[in-house]
Amino acid sequence: MSHEFDYDLVIIGAGVGGHGAALHAVSCGLKTAIIEAEDMGGTCVNRGCIPSKALLAASGRVRELRNAHHLKAFGIQVQQVSFERESIAAHANNLVAKIRDDLTNSLKRLKVETIRGRGRIAGPQKVTVTSSTGEKTITAKDIILSPGSVPFVPPGIEIDNKTVFTSDDGVRLESLPNWIAIIGSGYIGLEFADIYTALGSEVTMIEALDQLMPGFDPDIAKQAQRVLIAPRDIETKVSTLAKRVIPGSPVVIELADAKTKEVVDVLEVDACLVATGRIPATQNLGLEAVSVELDRRGFIPVNDRLEVLVDGQPVPHLWAIGDATGKMMLAHAASAQGIIAVENICGRSRIVDYRSIPAAAFTHPEVSFVGLTEPAAQELAKAEGFKVATTRSYFKGNSKAIAEGETDGIAKVIYREDTGEVLGVHILGLHASDLIQEAANAIAERRSIKDLAFTVHTHPTLSEVLDEAYKRAVVAH
CATH class of the missing domain: 3.50.50.60 (FAD/NAD(P)-binding domain)
Known part of the structure; x- marks a missing residue:
């Protein structure tokens, strides 16, 4: 000292x-x-992180217990599922x-x-x-x-912390609106859409860019829309700007074309969550x-x-x-x-080493990634003069996922064709947030997919989804 x-x-x-x-x-x-x-x-x-994961855990249980078709496959019948918003909060x-x-x-x-x-x-x-x-x-x-x-609250959006609010207030779950608009389709927007739909709310998701989940790998974003958005009570609007949001009962949202900035529609909803980043x-x-x-x-x-x-x-x-x-x-x-x-x-x-730091959205099922998306990897390859290859495996062929009745999911591995160095891994599926750590460690150590294909994974576990992806890459080359 x-x-x-x-x-x-x-x-x-x-x-x-x-x-x-x-x-x-x-x-x-x-x-x-x-x-x-x-x-x-x-x-x-x-x-x-902490309160939102608590809400996701509780709302996820409600979603699971209300899925009669899923439970019936296990021979389980649940007559009625109810919850108390106050107790979840x-x-x-x-x-x-x-x-x-x-x-x-x-x-x-x-x-x-x-x-x-x-x-x-x-x-x-x-x-x-x-x-x-x-x-x-x-x-x-x-x-x-x-x-x-x-x-971050964009210009034109007025916050009253009751009917129009950010995640800071959203995690308190002070109400359950019948119809809520969520502005933004990144991690925060996705997680809250998961919570609200599980607890019975209708959601309209508004994204200013021309595709949902713009920060995610395109393949994962496509799969996530099929699994996390399409089957649920979620309406989506892309290339759409929430030009003006006025709190009240109802909340009035002026929607504009993201390119021309001209108002094209007006929404009246019960609440609005602003999830436009930080x-x-x-x-x-x-x-x-x-x-x-x-x-x-x-x-x-x-x-x-x-x-x-x-x-x-x-x-x-x-x-x-x-x-x-x-x-x-x-x-x-x-x-x-x-x-x-x-x-x-x-x-x-x-x-x-930022490339080896993983991230996850704790939706049901989860989304996780580490390293580069495929477009970012292609950009790096162009600059440094190498070729990019990808390999995929699916949860539907995994014994543990089948036993759990949770077979929606994909793992995508992006790597250098010459050395096999893993550049990025993207997972959508059961426990994706836990599975990604293995990939993060591999990227931290700059491991080659050629070596990873010979590592031994416990059977039957979800980790074999990654094992399968590694092995497919080696067979392909």
Whole structure:
């Protein structure tokens, strides 16, 4: 520990990224403080991953128990299924409280000092904390910025947090509208469409781009529409802009052609969820005190070591992690960045391998991916002069999936034709979020599909879906 400073490390923001960084810093012997103005655990714990997964778990049970045809195949009959919205909401709230308490207690147990208030850079290696009791300045040898993100609300959309709301309010499940419009068809929109349709709501999904699920691999998006959207009470509108949204009873939505911006229809619905992505919470961080400028989208510029940059050069002893960097807006990516930033602070040089960080949508069935989509892989191949190949396998041929009666699904592996290096894996199907980790590890190690085809997978398990894909690739070549 340096005696010139109050702390070895000060972290601004106690979300998953800041928490992970703090725990690792303590294990490395650093005297650490973490500054948080709002709820410990940030978006993930309080308004994101945790409560939404609780809602998906409960609503998924309702969907399964109401699927009489599916249960009949097992010889099971359920006469009537009912639920209490308030109890499902309470399940999510209770889980949030437990995880938040666990996170807070882990910091206390390891003697990380928690400072309540709003932190901002006051100069090199200085942070000012403003709270209800006043203002104080502390010093630190190193500072990590982890301010997170907030939902993006496009112009023309008015939020009242009751009839028109973002995921921040949606996870509280304060009502179950008969008809809800969801603006956006990314992870958040898909998961909420899953929740609402399972609990009996009609959904209209509005997407400004010309295809649903634009961030996903095209093959997976196509399959997901067949499995997650078409059979359910979901109407879809693509190339459509929610030009104006007016809260009330009903909610009035002016729909415009995404290209011409001309109003083409008016919807009147019971509620509207705005799921148009997230933007960095990077205002009022005091970055001007160290001459740092945000990029045009509001993200903090960093390199792969997570050092904050000015004109491409690192600012000494200043680091940034998580959503605010704009690299991958995922809780586990933030946590990985936090650990790597601390490693670099301790002089053990490391960089983040973003290609090997997986992601998932916890729909029923789930969608997951790691690495490149096929279009992105083709772009890389063109630039570097190699050929891309793909292989697919299907859940309908998997013994465990057949036993579960859950045979909708596909695994797609994208790889280099010459070396066999795996570039991307995309899965839609039962437990896809768990299956993707094997592929993420393979990409992290830059494994070849030629080697993976000879690894042994437990039978009968869903992991054999990937085993089948690997083997098909080797047979094809």
